Amino acid sequence: MSKYNIGVDVGGTTVKIGVFDREKAAIDIETKTSIPTRTENDGVHILPDIAEAIAVLMEEYGAEMDDVARIGIGVPGPVITDRKTGQMFVNKCVNLGWSSMIDVPQELSELTGVQNISVINDANAAALGEVIAGSCSDKTVVVVTLGTGIGGGIVQSGRIMPGAFGAAGEIGHIKIQPQHPLIKNLSTLKPFADLEYYVSATGIARTAKAALQILPDQSILRDDLNAENSLTDKDKTSEDTGNSLNWPDAKAVMDAAKKGDALALKLTDFFFDTLGIGLASVAGVVDPDMFIIGGGVAGAGLFLTDGLQASYRKYVFHASSETEFRLAVLGNDAGMIGAACSGN
Amino acid sequence: MSKYNIGVDVGGTTVKIGVFDREKAAIDIETKTSIPTRTENDGVHILPDIAEAIAVLMEEYGAEMDDVARIGIGVPGPVITDRKTGQMFVNKCVNLGWSSMIDVPQELSELTGVQNISVINDANAAALGEVIAGSCSDKTVVVVTLGTGIGGGIVQSGRIMPGAFGAAGEIGHIKIQPQHPLIKNLSTLKPFADLEYYVSATGIARTAKAALQILPDQSILRDDLNAENSLTDKDKTSEDTGNSLNWPDAKAVMDAAKKGDALALKLTDFFFDTLGIGLASVAGVVDPDMFIIGGGVAGAGLFLTDGLQASYRKYVFHASSETEFRLAVLGNDAGMIGAACSGN
Known part of the structure; x- marks a missing residue:
């Protein structure tokens, strides 16, 4: 029973x-x-x-x-x-x-x-699931889910930190001013916004679109865009072809960066740097043992966690520089x- | 025994x-x-x-x-x-x-x-003391001590959150880019730095000095400076009189702002806005019931907590907008x- x-x-x-x-x-x-x-x-x-x-x-x-x-x-x-x-x-x-x-x-x-x-x-439920799956219930873990927005959950010794108003771990809403030089060129982006505006899956796609629209750089992201476009009849009849293009999503950006595409690497550098500032702020508050990174964007694997950890260390208070970075496993x-x- | x-x-x-x-x-x-x-x-x-x-x-x-x-x-x-x-x-x-x-x-x-x-x-000890004195041991409280640096401590249900590397609550080291327009004029200040660089007692004095050196505004802070100076012989013989002036400290800035001095009010606005961004980030992580503000700067009393709460609400995720602000009591x-x- x-x-x-x-x-x-x-x-x-x-x-x-x-x-x-x-x-x-x-x-x-x-x-x-x-x-x-x-x-x-x-x-x-x-x-x-x-x-x-x-x-x-x-x-x-x-x-x-x-x-x-x-x-x-x-x-x-x-x-x-x-x-x-x-x-x-x-x-x-x-x-x-x-x-x-x-x-x-x-x-x-x-x-x-x-x-x-x-x-x-x-987001807290997902965080708890990942901590249980990762056998790290004795630690303080911040789980960051990079999807349409950014979900976050803080688990201390196997228990969720709920927050006074149910909003602990809502790290997607931390306000950030990106420091990476790319932001100066991308005038269509806000210079100061919620962390998720820049580094959620949506944020990565937003930044990629701005870069492709504004920067002259050659890129396989642009080639893909044109290839898609030439195959799509409806684009040719659309009055505003700019909006009907299939702009790259976060996965396309990560994949192109892994292939060494220079523009995509600028975009992933911007992503690492901006999320690095955000996670350094998180560590300045709760100083976790570990970040677990999940959501669709985490499909980029070690390329993502390694790049992110390097940027995090640039910005975090020295005592917290050994924080572990892991990938989520439960999907x-x-x-x-x-x-x-x-x-x- | x-x-x-x-x-x-x-x-x-x-x-x-x-x-x-x-x-x-x-x-x-x-x-x-x-x-x-x-x-x-x-x-x-x-x-x-x-x-x-x-x-x-x-x-x-x-x-x-x-x-x-x-x-x-x-x-x-x-x-x-x-x-x-x-x-x-x-x-x-x-x-x-x-x-x-x-x-x-x-x-x-x-x-x-x-x-x-x-x-x-x-800083954690001071936080615990203030929580006990404030009879709020059943809450999640972030105690912020504004002194030479910024000390911080997070107390959950009467227990200190230590952090994996002993650095939880080290919020003075969160990186911040001030958004207040004053920063554009104060070219001697870094545009992006640790929170405590701008809003500790030292940070307030640093910002005041920069403003008095760069801005032409009349201010009782400037009058006080000149009055002090005219009384001090060593200043007259110093080659670099700029450095031997008695620049205003954080208390002088707060006192002048309370008297309605326009330049001092710009400085306290800058202080509220910048610390407001920082505390909104803190709330985006732990979502506390309450901030308790202590240290020498907190001598400014309700002028400080009221101004700070208003700026905090501008930047914080809406769920956390009712966080309470209190003054420390133990000194x-x-x-x-x-x-x-x-x-x-």
């Missing part, structure tokens, strides 16, 4: 749900499913949809709802815990259509019959795994 | 030692003393001097060394705890002449006969009180 934990990762388009055997390793998924996130009508369908999907998944797996010991659910918004009652609220989630304070554990408990439910910020399951392990 | 705690705050010039009754409030000092810090010969005299001063102080107070339950000692350097053994080391302390890793508890234990000794970074005793309360 009660031998399973359920991990739920609620994204803006998809909800991922996994079943975990409490007697096995925390990262071993017994079975999983995913459903679309219905954000219409202020997202009123989301929790009922999740409850139904959990029931179906458990039935297909051949177990009862009574076998569920607990559910952990990760959401893309700030989670606040009432210090007196221990109640956990989600304080608005624009990506889900939730515009008010919602007691997610209470509502999901009524829908599923499961009593032990906890809610966690999705898209990190949030689901971490959510399943969160709570008590 | 064993009814007293001893708190020791080792500074670069003075060591403060206080005796605390374990049955009374943690901030009530029974008796205290101070001795000079002898940094010569690699600071070999410091710990023996402290042991002797503790013995003398206890005797004068009419108690035995056996009555000492524990000693907490704060030092101006990074403190590292061995996770396996629990041993605490001070990893070099340039201000004390200590150039190697020192097992302070072990050495002081041999000198005093007291077994229970812990060592803590001095120079904070480190001694916090050290006495540190350890187990």
